[in-house]
Amino acid sequence: MRWVFAVMLCLLPALGGAKEAVPAADDPVLEQRLMRLAKELRCLVCQNESLADSHADLANDLRDQIRDQMRAGQSDEQIKSWLTQRYGDFVLYRTPVKSTTVVLWFGPFVLLLAGLAGLFLYLRRRRTRVGQPGLTPEERTRARALLQEADPDAACR
Amino acid sequence: MKSLRFILPLLVFVVLLMFLWVGLSLNPREVPSPLVGKPAPAFQLARLDDPAKTLADKDLRGQVWLLNVWASWCVSCMEEHPVLVELSKQGVVPVYGLNYKDQLAAAQEWLARNGNPYALSMIDPDGKVGIDYGVYGVPETYVIDKAGVIRYKQIGPVTPKMLSERILPLVKRLQAS
Numbered sequence: 001m002r003w004v005f006a007v008m009l010c011l012l013p014a015l016g017g018a019k020e021a022v023p024a025a026d027d028p029v030l031e032q033r034l035m036r037l038a039k040e041l042r043c044l045v046c047q048n049e050s051l052a053d054s055h056a057d058l059a060n061d062l063r064d065q066i067r068d069q070m071r072a073g074q075s076d077e078q079i080k081s082w083l084t085q086r087y088g089d090f091v092l093y094r095t096p097v098k099s100t101t102v103v104l105w106f107g108p109f110v111l112l113l114a115g116l117a118g119l120f121l122y123l124r125r126r127r128t129r130v131g132q133p134g135l136t137p138e139e140r141t142r143a144r145a146l147l148q149e150a151d152p153d154a155a156c157r
Numbered sequence: 158m159k160s161l162r163f164i165l166p167l168l169v170f171v172v173l174l175m176f177l178w179v180g181l182s183l184n185p186r187e188v189p190s191p192l193v194g195k196p197a198p199a200f201q202l203a204r205l206d207d208p209a210k211t212l213a214d215k216d217l218r219g220q221v222w223l224l225n226v227w228a229s230w231c232v233s234c235m236e237e238h239p240v241l242v243e244l245s246k247q248g249v250v251p252v253y254g255l256n257y258k259d260q261l262a263a264a265q266e267w268l269a270r271n272g273n274p275y276a277l278s279m280i281d282p283d284g285k286v287g288i289d290y291g292v293y294g295v296p297e298t299y300v301i302d303k304a305g306v307i308r309y310k311q312i313g314p315v316t317p318k319m320l321s322e323r324i325l326p327l328v329k330r331l332q333a334s
Contacts, residue, residue, distance in 0.1 A: 044293035047185060057258070058293055061284050086291040088191040 030070055037076050038063060041083065042091050050093065190291050190310040197224070197301050198289035202279035205256050205264055212253075212279050214305060221331045223252045223324070224299040225275070225315075226287060228259040229267035231295040237314035238271055244320065245274035250328045254278030257287045257295050300324060302331045 035052050043054035043062075051059050051066075062083075069079050083091050095101050135143065192198075201213040225241060227234045241252055254275035256264045261280065268278070281287050290299065291310075300309040309327055311319060 044188065058284070058288075061288060065285070065288060085191060086288060087293065088188060088291075090188045 030067065033070060033076075034063060034066055037066065037079065040093050041080075042093055044087055044091065051091075186294070187312050188293070190307075192291055192307050193310055195307060197299070197305050197307050198286070200279070200281075200286045200289070202255075202281060202286060205254070205261070205268075205278035205280050208261065208280065212277055217253065217301070218305050219303055221250055221303060221328050222276075222301055223250055223328075224255055224290075224301060225252050226255045226257050226290070226292050226295050226297045227278075228257045228295050229263040230259065231257075233314045234296045235271070237296055237316070238274070240315050240317055240320060241274035242272045243317075245276075249325065250332075251276040255286065255290075255292075256280045257292060258282060258284045298324070300327055300331070303334075 038052035039050050041051040041062075043049045043051050043056055043059045045056035045058050046054050049056075049059075051062060066079055069082065074082070080092065089095060089098075089101075095104060097105050197214055199214050201211050204210045204212055244250070245252060252275055254277070256278050258281065260282075264278070264280070268275075284292070290297075294312055296314055298311040298315050299307050302308050308331060309324065311324065315324065
């Protein structure tokens with residue numbers, strides 16, 4: 001019984017995704033292309049929604065404009081650059097690699113490498129430390145002598 | 158060397174704190190416009206006072222002017238409206254209105270009721286010119302120089318503070334050059 005519920009729960013998100021902006025049905029091929037492109041673009045009004053999902057007025061207008069441009073034979077790249085000219089790279093969910101975004105793109109890998117290097121150095125140092133015997137024979141006899149000197153019984157007498 | 162071991166994590170922490178501090182003070186709604194420093198997009202639009210006549214960006218060359226995007230349905234426009242009316246009385250810089258996705262009658266009535274700070278308003282019923290200017294939240298205000306280059310963009314209502322600290326000094330500098 002329980003696994004039936006589990007399966008049903010897993011299917012729930014599929015239902016949630018069903019509600020999207022209504023496509024104009026006159027040209028399904030164009031509409032599909034529009035939706036594919038619009039998923040990569042950010043709506044400026046509801047900033048955590050893509051242009052495909054957003055119901056904002058501006059998103060509607062922008063979709064209309066993109067439709068017009070697609071009908072006019074513009075490529076996806078041309079449409080993207082048309083949008084970034086107006087709204088900046090902010091509209092693109094995939095940030096382009098530029099001088100200002102190098103840190104964003106490669107910073108995490110640099111941090112990861114630095115972390116790995118630190119871990120490697122630490123482990124190597126620890127191994128050499130563990131590999132050493134605790135005390136040399138001379139140190140051992142010296143320690144024994146010191147302990148005998150500080151015999152607690154001797155202090156009480 | 159030993160003291161570095163303790164100071165280093167503290168330094169890392171302070172740097173992290175500074176990043177967080179700056180990050181918190183940024184407003185994600187204010188998307189920097191790529192249009193600043195670029196020529197203002199061309200337009201030729203019908204005038205709100207007389208839709209039979211048009212106004213084009215070329216008509217405004219040779220002077221520093223403000224472009225204010227507004228609409229009668231826009232709540233925040235009401236907030237900045239007194240500031241613009243006050244500015245228009247001073248006569249320092251002309252403000253041209255872009256009536257964005259509005260209805261003619263509603264827009265005309267709104268101006269009649271609240272006062273008209275605009276040298277002229279043009280109408281952009283389908284928002285196409287708005288998109289060219291990268292408008293995504295009304296009101297927005299642009300400072301455009303004599304050569305027709307956008308020098309500044311304000312997103313959201315113009316406050317008296319923004320006007321006196323940023324916009325007017327910039328306008329004066331542009332007018333002098």
